[in-house]
Amino acid sequence: MTRPTIPVVSYPDLLSTTMARQRAIATLGEALESVGFFILEPHPISPEVVRRAYQVAAEVFALPEAAKTQYMLSQRRDEGGFSSLGSEQAKGHTVPDLKEFWHINRQSLNAPDSPWPQEVPSFRPVMTRLYQQLMACAEVLLVACADYLGQPQDWLVSMATGGNTVLRLAHYPAVGVTPAGSLRAAPHEDINLITLLCEATAPGLEILTQQGKWLPIQTTPGQIVVDTGDMLQSLTNGLFRSTTHRVVNPQSSNQARLSMPFFVHPRPEVDLTPVESLIDRTGGVPQFPPITAAAYLTQRLEEIRVGALM
Template identity: 80%
Template sequence: MTRPAIPVVSYQDLVGPRAERQRAIATLGQALEETGFFILEPHPVSPEVVRRAYQVATEFFALPNAAKTQYALPEHQGKGGFSSFGSERAKGHSMPDLKEFWHVNHHSLADDSGAPWPQEVPSFRPVMTRLYQQLMACAEVLLAACSDYLAQPSDWLGAMATGGNTVLRLVHYPPVGQAAPGSLRAAPHEDINLITLLCEATAPGLEILTQAGQWLPIQTTPGQIVVDTGDMLQNLTNGLFKSTTHRVVNPQSGSQARLSMPFFVHPRPETDLTPLHSLVDRTGGVPQFPPITAADYLAQRLREIQVASVG
């Protein structure tokens, strides 16, 4: 049986003439309704910035654990920094994920934040700052397209994300070796936020759960970004946009490492995520998700996955 394809959306069309933009918006919206995922190709993020980001991330994660854990101090909570191997587990799963990661967020980008940056890798901060800024600019275009598809003002979702707790997560999946039974690089989960942008990873492993209950491998190539709906946007749209379960499976070769760089676009904490009335009408007339603020939603989910606040 032929596997279903993930729809491809052209960034150039999204910023192009009206007719091309409307077709691209329709493809984008239908993809988020049906699968919760699409591939953006081409995209405006510099290939050289992506390459350099992976290079400096590799340098950081190659440091001894003692050097890395100095950036995981409690006083840095909410300002970004390092989270050690096995420090996070997916909601409903008892085994920790086989990964370590670094967060870059809006606090850590502020010059006076006192946020940690790895002094051992001097180019880490400028490179990650450029990547964050380019991904944010791309996300703003995608949020406008989502807003238009949902028959809202073009700046509806973008205004929510302005000043939000958006996070660039640099994830290192070390070689798994003899992994404990049932443990995965990232157990099945859904993203928490509005939308996620994922630059091409350095190795395969990402899979999404189709409506037919099958796991579909997704491997991007250079020049592609995978975009998916998070739970917050699913809540806000009353389920019109799907937040799809996905995972990162262990490699066939236990010696293979993997790096990825998801960009989680969050709204401001005070944002009301109550399903919009007009979108309730489009989805059967009955609210399927609760009234809740972004701050309360995020706090609830972070408790469930046992990870410190991102904001």
């Protein structure tokens, strides 16, 4: 049987004014309908910025535990910061994920007293630059999504403007003995509108196909993986799929992994109730209840432990 593939969308085509743009938008939309994922190649994020981001992230995660824990993610969870190994477990799972992470969000970029690792001075400027580049790219993708869905071009961009979008630096350390049932990231769906994922430093990402099979996805330099989150799935009444995915453990116990997902969030007051025209497009029956982004996020925070995908 032929293994399903992830569609590829060209970022320059999305910026063009020719038929190439319409074809790229069609590929993007059909991918989010059928798979929930696509690959963006080429993309506008500077390779040097990605390289430096992984370099300084590795320096931070290599700090002694006592140094990292002074920057722990606060109970408010909207200021950014560090979460230790085992601090998060996926919805419906009883064992924690084998990862530690650092959150950088709009709040932490703008608040003067946000936690930043003083031991690695280059961390803040490098991550700020990466965040800004990813946000600019995400806005182009949101416009393309809106075009495909027959909505005003600024429909999704206006929702995301002022949202507490998160750049998560995830470190999956090498582990000698894996606790029973633990994965680097157990099967889950993203909470937000869309997620952009720069190439990780090692394999492990897998998505669950509609046939119930796990499909490995490994990005290479020059690629970004993009997927639909629950909030966009709700707005589109399920037309865009929020697909289950996971990060599996490596065959070699001494292989660490770093990844940098960028979770694009709407403002808290945004109404996620399915849009009438998209209800009509998906059979005429609402599949998701009326709810705000804030209420949905709170609901999901109650289902997972500390480190929510804000």
